[in-house]
Amino acid sequence: MSILTAVVEAAGTRELPVPAFVVGLISFGILLALLFMTLSFGKGRPHT
Numbered sequence: 001m002s003i004l005t006a007v008v009e010a011a012g013t014r015e016l017p018v019p020a021f022v023v024g025l026i027s028f029g030i031l032l033a034l035l036f037m038t039l040s041f042g043k044g045r046p047h048t
Contacts, residue, residue, distance in 0.1 A: 006017035016023065 003017075009017070
Protein backbone atom coordinates (compact mmCIF):
# COMPACT_ATOMS: atom_id res chain seq x y z
CA MET A 1 0.00 0.00 0.00
CA SER A 2 1.42 3.35 -0.95
CA ILE A 3 1.56 6.34 1.36
CA LEU A 4 -0.99 8.20 -0.76
CA THR A 5 -3.44 5.32 -0.47
CA ALA A 6 -2.97 5.24 3.31
CA VAL A 7 -3.57 8.98 3.55
CA VAL A 8 -6.74 8.78 1.45
CA GLU A 9 -8.07 5.89 3.54
CA ALA A 10 -7.27 7.70 6.80
CA ALA A 11 -8.96 10.91 5.63
CA GLY A 12 -12.37 9.48 6.49
CA THR A 13 -11.32 8.41 9.99
CA ARG A 14 -9.77 10.09 13.01
CA GLU A 15 -6.84 7.67 13.12
CA LEU A 16 -3.31 8.32 11.89
CA PRO A 17 -2.21 6.35 8.81
CA VAL A 18 0.96 5.33 10.71
CA PRO A 19 1.57 4.66 14.41
CA ALA A 20 2.26 7.71 16.57
CA PHE A 21 5.80 6.61 17.43
CA VAL A 22 6.68 6.58 13.72
CA VAL A 23 5.54 10.20 13.43
CA GLY A 24 7.65 10.99 16.50
CA LEU A 25 10.72 9.25 15.07
CA ILE A 26 10.37 11.09 11.77
CA SER A 27 10.01 14.41 13.60
CA PHE A 28 13.04 13.65 15.78
CA GLY A 29 15.07 12.75 12.68
CA ILE A 30 14.13 16.04 11.00
CA LEU A 31 15.12 17.96 14.14
CA LEU A 32 18.48 16.17 14.27
CA ALA A 33 19.11 16.89 10.58
CA LEU A 34 18.36 20.59 11.13
CA LEU A 35 20.64 20.65 14.18
CA PHE A 36 23.53 19.13 12.22
CA MET A 37 22.95 21.57 9.35
CA THR A 38 23.06 24.49 11.79
CA LEU A 39 26.24 23.17 13.39
CA SER A 40 27.91 22.62 10.01
CA PHE A 41 27.14 26.16 8.81
CA GLY A 42 28.59 27.68 11.98
CA LYS A 43 31.67 25.46 12.11
CA GLY A 44 34.96 27.32 12.17
CA ARG A 45 33.48 30.76 12.80
CA PRO A 46 34.91 32.74 15.69
CA HIS A 47 32.54 33.38 18.57
CA THR A 48 31.65 36.95 19.46
